[in-house]
Amino acid sequence: MTTIPSxxxxxxxxQLTGWKRGLGLVLLLAFTIxxxxxxLWMVTMSFQAGDKMxxxxxxxxxxxxxxxxxxxxxxxxxxxxxxLNSGVVSLVVMAGNxxxxxxxxxGLAKFRFxxxxxxxLLILSTLMLPLExxxxxxxxxxxxxxxxxxxxxLAGPLLIDAFGVFLMxxxxxxxxxxxxxxxxxxxxxxxxxxxxxxxxxxxxxxxxLAIISFRDSWDQFLWPLTVVSSDAYRTFPLGLVQFGEDYGxxxxxxxxxxxxxxxxxxxxxxxxxxxxNRGFGLxxxx
Amino acid sequence: xxxxxxxxxxxxEDGDAPAAVASRFNRRIRRWGLIFIAPTLLFLLxxxxxxxxxxxxxxxxxxxxxxxxxxxxxxxxxxxxxxPVFLETLVNTLVYVGAxxxxxxxxxxxxxxxINTRVPGARHCMTAIFLTxxxxxxxxxxxxxxxxxxxxxVNQMLAPLGIERIDWLTNEATAMPAxxxxxxxxxxxxxxxxxxxxxxxxxxxxxxxxxxxxxGVFRRFWHIxxxxxxxxxxxxxxxxALLSARIFLMPFxxxxxxxxxxxxxxxxxxxxxxFSYMKMGQAAAISVVLFAIMLVFTTFQMRLFMRRExxxx
Numbered sequence: 174m175t176t177i178p179s180x181x182x183x184x185x186x187x188q189l190t191g192w193k194r195g196l197g198l199v200l201l202l203a204f205t206i207x208x209x210x211x212x213l214w215m216v217t218m219s220f221q222a223g224d225k226m227x228x229x230x231x232x233x234x235x236x237x238x239x240x241x242x243x244x245x246x247x248x249x250x251x252x253x254x255x256x257l258n259s260g261v262v263s264l265v266v267m268a269g270n271x272x273x274x275x276x277x278x279x280g281l282a283k284f285r286f287x288x289x290x291x292x293x294l295l296i297l298s299t300l301m302l303p304l305e306x307x308x309x310x311x312x313x314x315x316x317x318x319x320x321x322x323x324x325x326x327l328a329g330p331l332l333i334d335a336f337g338v339f340l341m342x343x344x345x346x347x348x349x350x351x352x353x354x355x356x357x358x359x360x361x362x363x364x365x366x367x368x369x370x371x372x373x374x375x376x377x378x379x380x381x382l383a384i385i386s387f388r389d390s391w392d393q394f395l396w397p398l399t400v401v402s403s404d405a406y407r408t409f410p411l412g413l414v415q416f417g418e419d420y421g422x423x424x425x426x427x428x429x430x431x432x433x434x435x436x437x438x439x440x441x442x443x444x445x446x447x448x449x450n451r452g453f454g455l456x457x458x459x
Numbered sequence: 460x461x462x463x464x465x466x467x468x469x470x471x472e473d474g475d476a477p478a479a480v481a482s483r484f485n486r487r488i489r490r491w492g493l494i495f496i497a498p499t500l501l502f503l504l505x506x507x508x509x510x511x512x513x514x515x516x517x518x519x520x521x522x523x524x525x526x527x528x529x530x531x532x533x534x535x536x537x538x539x540x541x542x543p544v545f546l547e548t549l550v551n552t553l554v555y556v557g558a559x560x561x562x563x564x565x566x567x568x569x570x571x572x573x574i575n576t577r578v579p580g581a582r583h584c585m586t587a588i589f590l591t592x593x594x595x596x597x598x599x600x601x602x603x604x605x606x607x608x609x610x611x612x613v614n615q616m617l618a619p620l621g622i623e624r625i626d627w628l629t630n631e632a633t634a635m636p637a638x639x640x641x642x643x644x645x646x647x648x649x650x651x652x653x654x655x656x657x658x659x660x661x662x663x664x665x666x667x668x669x670x671x672x673x674x675g676v677f678r679r680f681w682h683i684x685x686x687x688x689x690x691x692x693x694x695x696x697x698x699x700a701l702l703s704a705r706i707f708l709m710p711f712x713x714x715x716x717x718x719x720x721x722x723x724x725x726x727x728x729x730x731x732x733x734f735s736y737m738k739m740g741q742a743a744a745i746s747v748v749l750f751a752i753m754l755v756f757t758t759f760q761m762r763l764f765m766r767r768e769x770x771x772x
Binding site: 202205208274286289294310391398428431453454 | 491588606676733739757
């Protein structure tokens with residue numbers, strides 16, 4: 174009562190008191206539950222007997238668990254291969270974005286050259302050229318390269334995204350130029366400066382870039398649909414749609430695959446969670 | 460030798476070193492900047508600008524990948540304007556973009572404000588809500604298709620309230636709203652995080668003054684928080700518009716563009732025209748229309764971005 178720690182003063186502005194606090198808590202919990210119910214439903218239903226899905230009064234928690242849905246679903250189509258394809262492509266896309274967006278972001282944030290602002294605008298303007306817009310010519314390019322039904326064809330057009338360049342540039346702007354100057358005076362090469370001075374200071378942005386580029390590549394559907402015709406290079410979303418169209422595959426087994434597909438992205442998030450919160454600028458939230 | 464040249468700019472600032480050495484040094488550093496950017500520019504040339512110009516060129520031709528492209532002038536565009544399916548699809552896309560952009564922005568801001576009240580556990584709520592943004596879209600589509608099935612969970616829960624069974628995804632009136640709703644559910648958590656970061660970065664002094672004046676919660680939000688957040692609101696509006704203009708998977712999986720053409724969007728039409736009917740020229744013309752829509756939003760974004768850069772520099 175007598176002294177208030179300074180940290181609490183800083184957050185008190187937003188804090189609610191009394192009944193408002195109770196109401197806020199209830200509302201926030203309601204929101205949260207509304208958002209995660211479909212995820213929880215997906216998980217419990219993936220263990221449900223196939224024929225129970227649409228019965229009135231469906232049990233939220235299966236009375237009999239059917240873990241065999243998972244091996245059954247996996248054995249009905251080449252899902253192991255589909256997941257492998259998705260994983261390889263997504264990791265390559267993630268690596269490409271981490272490397273090239275960092276380089277370009279550094280070049281734009283810390284170097285001045287004639288026309289640098291035009292280059293920045295040129296890069297940013299490609300945000301309006303997603304694959305959906307350039308689908309036909311990009312397909313023709315990959316076709317002429319002979320990259321149909323290859324990992325190169327799947328990953329190639331996704332290797333660098335302007336969003337990542339922008340993210341890295343913004344996070345590097347705040348690094349003081351003095352550090353770089355000092356390193357140059359000490360005789361460090363430009364690559365060493367980037368690796369040893371710049372990179373350690375933008376790990377939060379790198380974490381955000383890693384998860385977002387992985388997730389976006391993992392989510393790709395239209396592009397694989399366009400460049401892949403052979404079963405050997407199908408990614409899991411294509412396999413999952415095919416699986417759903419084949420008659421007689423119970424929805425609970427589709428959901429089992431959906432659960433498996435969700436796990437890698439959630440794991441990646443958990444690994445990077447602390448950095449991601451800092452990367453988004455959320456460290457002020459206790 | 461290297462150490463001497465490298466050290467020269469510092470001496471230049473002191474006025475010691477010859478200007479020629481300094482400029483050679485600066486030029487070398489500048490070259491490094493260009494080397495770092497070069498791979499990205501090359502990539503964008505091959506996979507973004509090149510294809511866009513190619514698409515514009517193709518849109519004046521008739522091309523089926525078997526015979527050579529034939530120049531046909533504006534024929535593709537004329538055909539589009541006469542095609543009721545294209546016009547319906549265009550309207551659908553604009554309605555979808557408008558509705559989901561507005562709702563995503565409002566929902567994102569609402570969620571961010573709710574978490575920013577700092578009630579106990581707010582941080583965990585944020586993490587839980589953000590998980591929807593990480594769920595693969597294909598999983599979201601499958602789950603929501605089952606939830607919205609005529610005998611699915613949503614109808615089961617509405618039944619005790621006396622609401623009759625609604626065929627959410629096969630009814631003209633509800634199919635598009637359902638897809639918009641699912642879109643908001645999947646993407647709003649991302650904008651929640653963006654808004655939350657902006658809220659946390661707001662300067663404190665405005666709020667202190669308002670508190671001293673005795674302004675209530677709503678007046679403080681309306682007159683202080685919202686105006687300060689305006690740049691972020693614009694950013695979110697543009698990003699979510701660009702995001703929803705390219706939507707493909709949700710209508711493709713959940714409704715297949717139906718009932719009729721009620722949920723068909725431009726990206727679906729591009730794919731069908733180009734790869735089901737092999738009318739590459741016609742598909743390119745639709746791409747140009749989609750590009751024009753995105754250009755409008757991006758121009759807004761560039762304007763705002765440049766203005767903000769000027770404020771900072």
